[in-house]
Amino acid sequence: MSQTIFADGTIWSKTKLDMINTCLLAIGETPFIEGTLVSSLLIGTDGETAKRIVETTMIEVQSRGWYFNIDYNFKLIPDTSGFITMPPNTLRVDFGNAEDKHRYVIKNGSIYDYMRQTFIIEDILTADVIWLHDYSDLPPEAYEYIGLRAARKFQQKVIGATETDAFTVRDEADALSNLQRRQLQSQDYKILNDRVSTRIHNGYLQRALYGNTARRNF
Numbered sequence: 001m002s003q004t005i006f007a008d009g010t011i012w013s014k015t016k017l018d019m020i021n022t023c024l025l026a027i028g029e030t031p032f033i034e035g036t037l038v039s040s041l042l043i044g045t046d047g048e049t050a051k052r053i054v055e056t057t058m059i060e061v062q063s064r065g066w067y068f069n070i071d072y073n074f075k076l077i078p079d080t081s082g083f084i085t086m087p088p089n090t091l092r093v094d095f096g097n098a099e100d101k102h103r104y105v106i107k108n109g110s111i112y113d114y115m116r117q118t119f120i121i122e123d124i125l126t127a128d129v130i131w132l133h134d135y136s137d138l139p140p141e142a143y144e145y146i147g148l149r150a151a152r153k154f155q156q157k158v159i160g161a162t163e164t165d166a167f168t169v170r171d172e173a174d175a176l177s178n179l180q181r182r183q184l185q186s187q188d189y190k191i192l193n194d195r196v197s198t199r200i201h202n203g204y205l206q207r208a209l210y211g212n213t214a215r216r217n218f
Contacts, residue, residue, distance in 0.1 A: 015135055015136070016051070016054060020038065022147045023053065023154040025151075026151040032047065053153050053157065054150045057146055058146055061142070061145065061146050062091060062131075062132050062146075063091045068138070069131045069133050072128050078120075078124070082122065089131050090130075092130040093129050095127045102114070139182065141182045144179075145178070148172040151172075155168055
């Protein structure tokens with residue numbers, strides 16, 4: 001089991017099962033015991049529904065791009081056959097403000113050249129890449145936010161009564177604020193900027209604060 005040990009000695013697990021249990025507790029259901037196989041959850045049960053919501057929320061939140069899952073100015077080097085194959089945990093590749101930024105996209109797991117209509121890439125490309133991290137690799141602020149956001153969505157789907165989810169909504173908002181604060185602390189910002197995270201985070205951080213001097217210039 002993946003765990004994070006804090007300075008005061010407390011231990012906090014970071015697993016998919018733990019997020020599923022957060023969802024179940026949000027509707028007053030008994031959580032699964034440690035060691036329960038997530039893959040064995042029966043389709044149509046609350047546990048399996050929570051699992052699907054947790055999985056989609058993981059992708060939804062991380063695809064916005066955060067300090068912990070973006071590589072800026074990442075070099076994409078063709079292999080000996082000219083292919084640039086991206087790992088399965090690639091969420092997005094952004095080529096910034098280059099004139100041909102819409103020329104390249106991910107297609108069938110590889111970089112595709114729309115202009116030449118080929119997967120054969122002749123040059124080394126530079127892009128900002130957003131990765132999907134596993135549960136154990138998430139920083140505490142991100143893990144907490146994703147778990148509470150999934151719990152709120154699960155609660156609304158299963159129960160549907162908005163008056164019962166007030167505490168979950170407030171908890172989710174607090175967790176988002178903590179994650180945004182960590183985001184701001186992790187990087188140097190300025191008003192004018194064109195980096196990928198500026199576009200992804202619209203509505204989640206103040207745009208005037210969200211710029212970074214590390215972004216490459218074209």
